[in-house]
Amino acid sequence: GAVVSQHPSRVICKSGTSVKIECRSLDFQATTMFWYRQFPKQSLMLMATSNEGSKATYEQGVEKDKFLINHASLTLSTLTVTSAHPEDSSFYICSARDLRAGEKLFFGSGTQLSVL
Amino acid sequence: QQQVKQSPQSLIVQKGGISIINCAYENTAFDYFPWYQQFPGKGPALLIAIRPDVSEKKEGRFTISFNKSAKQFSLHIMDSQPGDSATYFCAASNGNSGYALNFGKGTSLLVTP
Numbered sequence: 750g751a752v753v754s755q756h757p758s759r760v761i762c763k764s765g766t767s768v769k770i771e772c773r774s775l776d777f778q779a780t781t782m783f784w785y786r787q788f789p790k791q792s793l794m795l796m797a798t799s800n801e802g803s804k805a806t807y808e809q810g811v812e813k814d815k816f817l818i819n820h821a822s823l824t825l826s827t828l829t830v831t832s833a834h835p836e837d838s839s840f841y842i843c844s845a846r847d848l849r850a851g852e853k854l855f856f857g858s859g860t861q862l863s864v865l
Numbered sequence: 866q867q868q869v870k871q872s873p874q875s876l877i878v879q880k881g882g883i884s885i886i887n888c889a890y891e892n893t894a895f896d897y898f899p900w901y902q903q904f905p906g907k908g909p910a911l912l913i914a915i916r917p918d919v920s921e922k923k924e925g926r927f928t929i930s931f932n933k934s935a936k937q938f939s940l941h942i943m944d945s946q947p948g949d950s951a952t953y954f955c956a957a958s959n960g961n962s963g964y965a966l967n968f969g970k971g972t973s974l975l976v977t978p
Contacts, residue, residue: 755908781963792867792954792970793909798963842908844966852897852964856908 751777751847755857762833763865770828770860772843778823779845783854784816787840799826833864868892869957871969878976884942886972888955891936895957897964900929900940903952903971912953913940945976 752775762768772782780801785793797807797818805818815837817829826845830837842859846852871888878884888898899914915922915929915938922929928941942949952973956966 753908783965790971790973792968793966795965795967798965840906844908846964852958852960853899853911853914854958854964854966855911856901859906859908861906 751775751845751850751853751855753779753843753845753855753857755843755860757860758858759861759863761863761865764834765832767829767831768833768862770830770841770843770862772826772828772845772857774824774845774847774855777845777847777849779826779847780823782820782826782843782845784818784826784828785842785844787842787859789840793842796828830862833862835864838862838864867970868967869955869969871955871972873972874970875973876975878945878974880945880947880976880978882945882976884945884949884974884976885939886953886955886974887937887939888957888969889935889937890957892957892959893936894959894961895967896960897958898929898931898938899956899958899966900927901954901956901968903954909954942974945974947976947978950974950976 754773782799784796799820820826844854844856900912901909903909926943931938955969958964
């Protein structure tokens with residue numbers, strides 16, 4: 750299947766700093782990428798849909814000024830958590846559609862963010 | 866609001882047994898139903914998926930049963946192995962939303978030796 754690479758896998762930062770997470774589709778072009786958030790032992794919750802060359806669409810309750818998403822190319826989407834606080838600590842996972850594979854979504858390996 | 870309801874929350878099965886996880890949905894616009902397997906600290910991996918025009922799909926030890934009228938679908942893992950111990954998520958999506966997935970709450974499966 751298609752490969753989605755997510756980096757970093759783990760990051761620890763101080764409260765008030767910003768953290769950038771990268772999501773790359775390695776062997777396909779992804780016009781659409783999705784960002785999910787997962788708390789321990791809970792389900793994946795969709796945060797936003799990222800479309801190449803246009804503004805991201807955020808789910809209700811997700812602060813777009815806090816979670817900045819940029820999808821500047823067909824293989825890269827970034828999520829920046831701005832002015833991070835301890836309550837932003839979570840597992841963030843990106844996913845992408847490979848149009849050659851139809852409706853299938855492929856996921857990155859996730860980023861564990863810990864805000865001290 | 867959880868658009869996909871999943872049960873049970875946890876499941877313990879003996880090696881060689883059958884693991885069964887159930888999901889239900891309300892939105893009839895959903896037209897794609899995948900199952901994902903997730904190990905701790907990893908992203909979910911696609912196991913098997915089905916569309917509503919098919920009642921059953923089998924891939925190896927994994928089978929999806931789909932009941933369109935009841936708006937329910939289930940995952941059967943035959944000959945369960947300790948390596949199958951993981952969290953399983955059902956999901957649903959439709960093309961109108963770019964196939965963004967709505968996940969169930971997950972089932973933690975433990976297969977005992």
